[in-house]
Amino acid sequence: MSRRSVILRLCTVAVVSALAAGCVRTDSVGNTTAATTTAPTTAPTTALTATTSTTTAAPAPTSTTIPSIDALVEGLADLPFAEFLEASYGRLISRDPEFLTSLRVADRYGLGNDRLNDLSDSYLRQTQNLESAILELLHARDRDALSPAEQTSYDVYEWYLDELVRGHEFMYHDNPIHYFLTSYNDNLLRLFTEDQPMATKGDAEDYISRLKQIRTQVDQLLEGLEIRRDMGVVPPRFILLR
Structure with a gap:
């Protein structure tokens, strides 16, 4: 993970907090109240929950099924603004099951703790397409029609x-x-020694399932290293010779 990726990961917490704090809803008599989301007691309060709507949200990804980009963005454009924020961010973060495990919120996004991240070039580019698509959907919203608090969430x-x-x-x-x-290598070690739950038989099975995926993930990593090599992006000499 690059330094820029770490910074964006840290910014994720700030984004979630800002979005949760900025979204408001108005009741039938015009009173404005803060929008709230009830979070499980085992999950960090800074994590943004995915929408629970069954009529507008795309099917949540599972440990064996990864929806297409079309399925992931389906219905987002028609959601109220606050629900759009929650649902779209949930679909983005679900692309990173290892990160969800580290936050202890995998079950809230329809994922188990049994999948390693897909590092293949095709999957990474698919995630990029999703990020671009959600940004386009955000820009399609009329910012001026939002409340001041919602405009702050929009900007963040x-x-x-x-x-x-x-x-x-x-x-x-x-x-x-x-x-x-x-x-x-450091992230993988931390995943298996610090982040991976190990309290139940199911947790142990998830651990073993992830262990079996390491070879595939390393092959994907090597694919990325070959792409970097062809671009002339190689580690400094002192790293290679250490």
């Missing part, structure tokens, strides 16, 4: 998505293998 979310989209062309301008924090 726009900044977050714009940072992601502008970084697409630099997706391979990093070195995922090194001897410092945020490296692939």
Whole structure:
């Protein structure tokens, strides 16, 4: 994971907090109240929950099914603004099951703790397409029609998505293998020794399931390293010779 990715991860918490604080709803008599979402007691309060609507939301991804981009954006354009924020962000973060495990919120997004991240070029570019599509949906909203608090949420979310989209062309301008924090090897070790739940038989089965996926993930990582090599992006000599 690059330094930029770490910064964006940290910004994720700020984005979630700002969106949750900024969204408001108005009741039938015109009184404005803060929109609230009840979170499970085991989940961090800063995590944004995905919408629970069964009529407008696309099917949540599971440990064996990854929806297409069309399925993920389906229905988002018709949602009220607050629900759009929650649903679209939920669909973005569900692309990163390891991150959800670290936040202890995988079950809230329809995922288990049994999948490693897909590092293949095709999946990464599909995620980029989703980020671009959600930004376009956000821009299709009439910002002037929103309340002041919602406009703040709009601006924060726009900044977050714009940072992601502008970084697409630099997706391979990093070195995922090194001897410092945020490296692939360090993240994988932390996942299995600190983040992965190990309280039940099901947790143990999830652990084993993820172990079996390491070879595939390493192959995907090697694919990315070959792309970087062809672009001339290689680690510094002192990393290679260490």
